[in-house]
Amino acid sequence: MTAPTAVAPRSGSAAAAPGHPSSPRRHARDNRAAYRRRLIWIADHSIALALALMFLGPLVFVLLTSVMTDQQALTPDLWPRHWQWSNFVTVFSKAPLLTWFGNTLVYAVSATALMLVSSVPVAYALARFRFKGRNAAFLAVLTMMMLPPQVLVIPMYILWARLHLTGSIWPLVIPTLFGDAFSIFLLRQFLLTLPEEYLDAARIDGCGEIRVLLRVVLPMMRPALAAVALFQFFAAWNDYYGPLIYTGEVPSQWTLAIGLASFKSVHAVQWNLTMAATLLAMAPVIVVFFFAQKAFIEGVTLTGVKG
Amino acid sequence: MTTTSVTRPPTAARGPVPPALGARRRRHRLRVLAFLSPWLIGFAVFLVYPLVTTVYLSFTNANLVSAAGWVGLRNYRFLLEQDPYIWQAFRNTAWLVVVMVPAQVLFALAVAMLLVRLKSGAGLLRTVFYLPSLVPPVAATVAFVYMFNPATGPVNHILETVGIPGPDWFNSPSWSKPALTLLSLWGIGNVMVIFLAALLEVPTELYEAASLDGASPWQRFRYVTFPSISPVLLFSVVTGIIAALQYFTQAMVAAQAAGGLHSGAVPGYPEGSTLTVPQWLYITGFNQFHMGYACALAVVLFAVSMVFTAALLRRASGFQPQEVAS
Numbered sequence A: 001m002t003a004p005t006a007v008a009p010r011s012g013s014a015a016a017a018p019g020h021p022s023s024p025r026r027h028a029r030d031n032r033a034a035y036r037r038r039l040i041w042i043a044d045h046s047i048a049l050a051l052a053l054m055f056l057g058p059l060v061f062v063l064l065t066s067v068m069t070d071q072q073a074l075t076p077d078l079w080p081r082h083w084q085w086s087n088f089v090t091v092f093s094k095a096p097l098l099t100w101f102g103n104t105l106v107y108a109v110s111a112t113a114l115m116l117v118s119s120v121p122v123a124y125a126l127a128r129f130r131f132k133g134r135n136a137a138f139l140a141v142l143t144m145m146m147l148p149p150q151v152l153v154i155p156m157y158i159l160w161a162r163l164h165l166t167g168s169i170w171p172l173v174i175p176t177l178f179g180d181a182f183s184i185f186l187l188r189q190f191l192l193t194l195p196e197e198y199l200d201a202a203r204i205d206g207c208g209e210i211r212v213l214l215r216v217v218l219p220m221m222r223p224a225l226a227a228v229a230l231f232q233f234f235a236a237w238n239d240y241y242g243p244l245i246y247t248g249e250v251p252s253q254w255t256l257a258i259g260l261a262s263f264k265s266v267h268a269v270q271w272n273l274t275m276a277a278t279l280l281a282m283a284p285v286i287v288v289f290f291f292a293q294k295a296f297i298e299g300v301t302l303t304g305v306k307g
Numbered sequence B: 001m002t003t004t005s006v007t008r009p010p011t012a013a014r015g016p017v018p019p020a021l022g023a024r025r026r027r028h029r030l031r032v033l034a035f036l037s038p039w040l041i042g043f044a045v046f047l048v049y050p051l052v053t054t055v056y057l058s059f060t061n062a063n064l065v066s067a068a069g070w071v072g073l074r075n076y077r078f079l080l081e082q083d084p085y086i087w088q089a090f091r092n093t094a095w096l097v098v099v100m101v102p103a104q105v106l107f108a109l110a111v112a113m114l115l116v117r118l119k120s121g122a123g124l125l126r127t128v129f130y131l132p133s134l135v136p137p138v139a140a141t142v143a144f145v146y147m148f149n150p151a152t153g154p155v156n157h158i159l160e161t162v163g164i165p166g167p168d169w170f171n172s173p174s175w176s177k178p179a180l181t182l183l184s185l186w187g188i189g190n191v192m193v194i195f196l197a198a199l200l201e202v203p204t205e206l207y208e209a210a211s212l213d214g215a216s217p218w219q220r221f222r223y224v225t226f227p228s229i230s231p232v233l234l235f236s237v238v239t240g241i242i243a244a245l246q247y248f249t250q251a252m253v254a255a256q257a258a259g260g261l262h263s264g265a266v267p268g269y270p271e272g273s274t275l276t277v278p279q280w281l282y283i284t285g286f287n288q289f290h291m292g293y294a295c296a297l298a299v300v301l302f303a304v305s306m307v308f309t310a311a312l313l314r315r316a317s318g319f320q321p322q323e324v325a326s
Helices: A003-016 A024-066 A087-094 A097-128 A134-146 A149-162 A170-178 A181-191 A196-204 A209-220 A222-238 A241-247 A256-266 A271-291 A293-304 B019-057 B074-081 B086-117 B122-134 B137-147 B154-162 B176-186 B189-201 B204-212 B217-245 B249-264 B277-287 B291-313 B321-325
Strands: none
Touching (some): A024 B086, A024 B122, A087 A097, A087 A271, A097 A170, A097 A181, A097 A209, A097 A222, A097 A256, A097 B019, A134 A181, A134 B019, A134 B291, A149 A170, A149 B277, A149 B291, A170 B019, A181 A222, A181 A293, A222 A271, A222 A293, A241 A256, A256 A271, A256 B137, A271 A293, A293 B189, B074 B291, B086 B176, B086 B277, B122 B189, B137 B176, B137 B249, B176 B249, B189 B217, B204 B217, B217 B291, B249 B277
16 A cells, blocks of 8 residues: 555655755655655545446446345345345246347347458558548548438438348348448558558568468457457447347347347336346446457557547 | 658659559559458448438438428428427437537546556556446446436435435436436546547656646646647547437437336427437337438438538548558
8 A cells, every 4th residue: 555655756856856865854845745645645546446336336236136036126225135046047038038149149240250351451451552542532431430320321221121121130230241431440540550561571572462461461450350340249239229220120130239128118117137137238248348358448549549 | 641652662653654564553453442342332332322312312201101202391491490309309419419528528538537647456447447338338228227216226225325315317307318428427438548548648758847847737737638638639529429419329228218108108208308319310210200301300410410520530630641650
């Protein structure tokens, strides 16, 4: 607890007042500064701790409520009297959670795979090729990224309805075959940071552009690829608007997001089961995050730093 | 962009092109086209086509069932003069832009600045603050509706034990948007991480120099921190506004979960207080099947969001190679 405060003031005041290492006035000032620093340290850490509790609070309350009995969940109690873990079994009989889970998984996995295949070459071209209209193309990517999906949804719905694909998630998956604007943007930002010398060396060795991309660039891109794959996976996993538009009328095609939103309306008074379902919807995301935390944080940083 | 041209070989631009070079250039052009082709198709089919069609349909009475008939400006006149909900939807969306977005940005900045100051535990805390931003929005919204439930939720229970009578949150027209704002503050992890990275890039010598000159903490923020992070700040505000213009899921799910059976009668339970423009577009287009009219709403939404996108793209020089390469 005192270790950081003991070291910090030394270096700080040494820079401010060199040449009087042992004067009594300096000692007094040092002590005051150390005292102030310790107070600030305590204040900072208390605020941080309080904030941490507030950020974790909702997850804790969801967990506590999800194991309460039906009766207790209707009271404002915070702590479960009996830990009724069987709620997590009961909830599967109340709603086709596994179907929703499967639909969500198909949507998220296929959208991620197709996005990777289609977006990497585009990002590579935007970052590494010199051609007329490159700036215009990049601005178009940015515009596409910023455009609210609601602006385009009606013509798209009519188009997919004509192709008889509404009532499934395919209208959400197929477009990722043609590049995802956000992923292209993020991959391009990463590719610009790669030193050109590596690529030139490969070109001198007689590699064509495609071989350069596959053999040299792709291995170096791994952190960025992981980040965009995770973002795309989560965007699809968390998506509510898309599945609502295209599968809203066909319950067998619902994703977890749609199912969970309807769960509360159907099981209005069973907060414990609703929270159990909520927790089950959150769980995969939290598990993936703990395994891939670094890729996430690096990816997010890439989106903003040079904004 | 401008500096990259310096490295171009001098032969490329000068004089009549020898046939071998012309062939090389043609091959280069083909290669560029091949690499870009997935996106070029996507751009045409999933952006240009629907955008043009949206504008066209906004002048018709399209409804999915019968053929669309031309109605001129009637949709827009209805929007301005008769639509009973549109002004409320505009006001709610404007509220999100004016209150929720600044709250998010300031809170994220405050949390990031706190994390920078901490010498121990910052890594763990960053994880804790980031995690909620990944929670599926539907799950997060349902969880918040439960927590803020006036009768059975823990929040009002805790407030009561401290002696504060809690409001009705998601069931009260005047508290529903503040409750949604709290939900959005829970998920500021992305913005926080971006700020954190920007704050860590501020050269520490600048702070030391400012301290030696006797600058107060506020002055250090105003004259050192703020200028260094202002591009990131602008980026967050604009992307926040664009997200606020699209705000749909949380408003829709909160109204459903809190309102139950009552939520259907008036859109945006309670009393239209959570009705946003995208939500009204969804209701008119996909519940009432007035697709032509919904397209008119989409055109308005497009116009507004383009204003803010343009504000961001004007700074697009920040995305260019020479700055990123540094």
